[in-house]
Amino acid sequence: MYAQMIKSEASREDPEKLAAFQARIDAGDKIEPKDWMPLGYRKTLIRQIGQHAHSEIVGQLPEGNWITRAPTLERKAILLAKVQDEAGHGLYLYCAAETLGVTRDELTEMLLDGRMKYSSIFNYPTLTWADMGAVGWLVDGAAIMNQVPLQRTSFGPYSRAMIRICKEESFHQRQGYDIMMKMAAGTPAQKKMAQDALNRFWYPSLMMFGPSDKESVHSEQSMAWKIKMNTNDELRQKFVDQTVPQAHYLGLTVPDEHLKLDEETGHYAFSQPDWSEFFDVLKGNGPCNRERLAARNKAWDDGKWVRDGLLAHADKKAARKVAAE
Amino acid sequence: MSSPNSAYPDIPEATKPKRHEWPLWEVFIRGQHGMSHRHVGSLHAPDAEMAVKNARDVYTRRNEGVSIWVVEARHIAASSPSDKGPLYEPSESKVYRHPTFFDIPDEVGAM
Numbered sequence: 409m410y411a412q413m414i415k416s417e418a419s420r421e422d423p424e425k426l427a428a429f430q431a432r433i434d435a436g437d438k439i440e441p442k443d444w445m446p447l448g449y450r451k452t453l454i455r456q457i458g459q460h461a462h463s464e465i466v467g468q469l470p471e472g473n474w475i476t477r478a479p480t481l482e483r484k485a486i487l488l489a490k491v492q493d494e495a496g497h498g499l500y501l502y503c504a505a506e507t508l509g510v511t512r513d514e515l516t517e518m519l520l521d522g523r524m525k526y527s528s529i530f531n532y533p534t535l536t537w538a539d540m541g542a543v544g545w546l547v548d549g550a551a552i553m554n555q556v557p558l559q560r561t562s563f564g565p566y567s568r569a570m571i572r573i574c575k576e577e578s579f580h581q582r583q584g585y586d587i588m589m590k591m592a593a594g595t596p597a598q599k600k601m602a603q604d605a606l607n608r609f610w611y612p613s614l615m616m617f618g619p620s621d622k623e624s625v626h627s628e629q630s631m632a633w634k635i636k637m638n639t640n641d642e643l644r645q646k647f648v649d650q651t652v653p654q655a656h657y658l659g660l661t662v663p664d665e666h667l668k669l670d671e672e673t674g675h676y677a678f679s680q681p682d683w684s685e686f687f688d689v690l691k692g693n694g695p696c697n698r699e700r701l702a703a704r705n706k707a708w709d710d711g712k713w714v715r716d717g718l719l720a721h722a723d724k725k726a727a728r729k730v731a732a733e
Numbered sequence: 734m735s736s737p738n739s740a741y742p743d744i745p746e747a748t749k750p751k752r753h754e755w756p757l758w759e760v761f762i763r764g765q766h767g768m769s770h771r772h773v774g775s776l777h778a779p780d781a782e783m784a785v786k787n788a789r790d791v792y793t794r795r796n797e798g799v800s801i802w803v804v805e806a807r808h809i810a811a812s813s814p815s816d817k818g819p820l821y822e823p824s825e826s827k828v829y830r831h832p833t834f835f836d837i838p839d840e841v842g843a844m
């Protein structure tokens with residue numbers, strides 16, 4: 409339906425302008441906020457960048473859950489810095505979305521009332537300390553796989569935000585893998601914990617790339633507009649190929665009995681995640697959907713007096729300055 | 734910046750949330766060895782003082798800068814993208830503004 413809507417809107421647009429726009433993208437030009445752009449391009453980007461921003465913000469919750477319980481002061485400081493980075497990523501992306509004409513408040517409202525989504529991975533709980541390892545290694549790893557090609561996306565502000573983000577992400581993945589190395593080399597109970605974390609996060613991580621493109625309605629147009637650079641299946645394959653040897657290094661087992669390296673192609677054959685689970689979580693029925701949205705709503709409501717207070721203070725100061733002049 | 738209505742024509746005006754937003758600030762940072770301030774992004778803050786503090790948290794978590802400028806976005810005047818041709822064209826024909834335009838014999842030495 410969404411694709412149809414875009415199509416009917418697009419058909420009202422000047423074909424000459426559309427062709428010139430596509431030619432700019434094909435030539436590798438960056439599109440900047442004040443440039444003319446098709447309505448569908450604008451709307452798709454607002455949705456995509458907005459969802460991406462929301463994911464960074466909601467993504468702080470499963471890790472924030474462990475900050476006060478990190479095993480050492482150093483681990484605590486590292487995790488805190490990592491979570492703080494994610495807040496920064498959310499802010500870079502919100503600013504990029506705002507250049508398209510949507511306001512920060514609108515984006516926030518749409519997250520809080522469920523009109524906009526965030527990555528389904530953050531609806532899974534983080535049950536043990538090893539989950540901090542698995543999240544950094546697998547979830548940030550999958551995010552990096554998605555984000556690196558987006559540095560070349562056609563929309564200037566989005567591209568610049570992705571470049572900043574990618575610079576900071578490798579710290580996230582490495583600190584996660586570092587936790588996994590420690591756990592996997594620890595006591596039998598610790599190693600078991602690491603294996604359990606991998607078991608629970610493996611398939612949800614594969615879901616992060618989205619369903620196969622054969623089923624995706626907006627893939628083709630997004631690829632032409634360079635707001636999607638690779639197919640979901642390509643990126644998922646790349647992720648599996650990169651991650652499986654890392655699991656082997658840890659001495660852990662990827663929970664997939666069909667996993668097999670094809671010597672000829674160098675690629676792993678692997679099992680698809682349970683896509684009915686994916687769609688169910690997307691609909692709001694994951695283990696933590698309600699908790700995550702409730703936490704964001706509470707933070708927004710609890711912060712109201714701070715936002716209002718600072719604004720009142722700024723207004724008062726400005727008025728005093730005017731009076732003094 | 735531009736009207737939000739252009740982005741959300743399908744949301745009726747009445748259901749749009751009330752605005753209580755802090756203004757938008759553009760952030761410029763000069764790095765340790767940077768010659769001049771460079772635009773790094775933007776953020777929301779109630780006033781200039783908070784904008785500098787927020788810029789410190791959002792844009793200099795890894796020693797990216799030794800100096801921060803913030804300016805409210807509405808105060809920035811910019812050239813329009815459609816002026817690209819007429820605005821920059823006059824300099825395109827003035828190749829003699831570049832030193833390589835002049836052939837100086839090698840014997841003359843460095844110049």
Ligand SMILES: [Fe+2]
Pocket residue numbers: 464493494497573
């Ligand atoms: Fe991030």
Ligand SMILES: [Fe+2]
Pocket residue numbers: 494548551577580
């Ligand atoms: Fe991250």
